[in-house]
Amino acid sequence: MHQCTPQWRSSNKIEIVSQSLTHPVSSPPPHTNNEDFPEVLGVINTSFCSLNRSCESSMQNSIDIEEIEALSSIYGEEWCVIDEAARIFCIKICNGLEKPKLTACLQIILPHEYPSTSPPIYQINAAWLRGSERAKLANSLEDLYVENMGESILYLWVEKVREFLVERSQKLPPIKHGESITDRRSTFQPHLAPVVSPRQVKMILEKLYENKKIASATHNIYAYRIYCEDKHSFLQDCEDDGETAAGGRLLHLLQILDVRNVMVVVSRWYGGILLGPDRFKHINNCARNILVEEGYAASTKTEIIGDTGSEKMSSSRKF
Numbered sequence: 001m002h003q004c005t006p007q008w009r010s011s012n013k014i015e016i017v018s019q020s021l022t023h024p025v026s027s028p029p030p031h032t033n034n035e036d037f038p039e040v041l042g043v044i045n046t047s048f049c050s051l052n053r054s055c056e057s058s059m060q061n062s063i064d065i066e067e068i069e070a071l072s073s074i075y076g077e078e079w080c081v082i083d084e085a086a087r088i089f090c091i092k093i094c095n096g097l098e099k100p101k102l103t104a105c106l107q108i109i110l111p112h113e114y115p116s117t118s119p120p121i122y123q124i125n126a127a128w129l130r131g132s133e134r135a136k137l138a139n140s141l142e143d144l145y146v147e148n149m150g151e152s153i154l155y156l157w158v159e160k161v162r163e164f165l166v167e168r169s170q171k172l173p174p175i176k177h178g179e180s181i182t183d184r185r186s187t188f189q190p191h192l193a194p195v196v197s198p199r200q201v202k203m204i205l206e207k208l209y210e211n212k213k214i215a216s217a218t219h220n221i222y223a224y225r226i227y228c229e230d231k232h233s234f235l236q237d238c239e240d241d242g243e244t245a246a247g248g249r250l251l252h253l254l255q256i257l258d259v260r261n262v263m264v265v266v267s268r269w270y271g272g273i274l275l276g277p278d279r280f281k282h283i284n285n286c287a288r289n290i291l292v293e294e295g296y297a298a299s300t301k302t303e304i305i306g307d308t309g310s311e312k313m314s315s316s317r318k319f
Helices: 034-078 131-147 154-170 198-208 246-257 278-293
Strands: 079-083 088-094 103-109 121-125 180-183 186-194 219-228 233-239 262-269 314-316
Touching (some): 034 079, 034 154, 088 154, 131 154, 154 198, 186 198, 186 278, 198 219, 198 262, 219 246, 233 246, 246 262, 246 278
Antiparallel strands (some): 079 088, 088 103, 103 121, 180 186, 180 314, 219 233, 219 262
């Protein structure tokens, strides 16, 4: 086996560091003094460590470039390079072909130690994603990283977010029931649910009508607003259910409060006494109260007043 022996200058510094030793490590190579052997090994070890780090860095950069090129090829215009030098990227993810599209933007910063020892730094931008749902998605991404530590993870993350969006747009949202208002034997009660698709609107109505009390209400007035992030516009609609003009007034309230991705249903049980314009006041006050309670609108002490002035109202607990 070829051996490259060190060449020395007067300063005893090694000039050629790579060599293939044919002798055991415990014995010095030929033509060197025993007292110089530790220094020789130290220089060799330092040089090999430096060379190893350089190789690892080069390999890591190669992996990063390959991963970015693959993602760009797979996702096309959805993949965006924000700052190549700083290794900042983002991708717009949607739930598929359903209209309107539920979207989220995943912004990523890749540390220089990624993927070997450091995870990507990420941020999820989605106005509709809040509270426990945001925490659930974040936990699922972090679990994926732990399961695939040291490997390229971005594709798995993107598809996990997409899977979350599909499930979110198809499942029945949680429905909240607010406090009722009673005036002259007529009772009004609000119900609220987050929505991101017309399919969910239908699912919510079907679920509410499973409740015999709600199904027996004289009127179930509703309105909803869904923000379409891909078009920067709103999908919105309302229903009077026989209470003329009530649905339009309820939708107008949602517009004034600038709420989005939410549906409000107000059930009215008619008590036999006509309320006139006061019925609109009670419907909108019910809706506003539950919007405030669930965090969709800011709290205010101002009461919505009907054309004939306010009436004394009583409250009851949620059912």
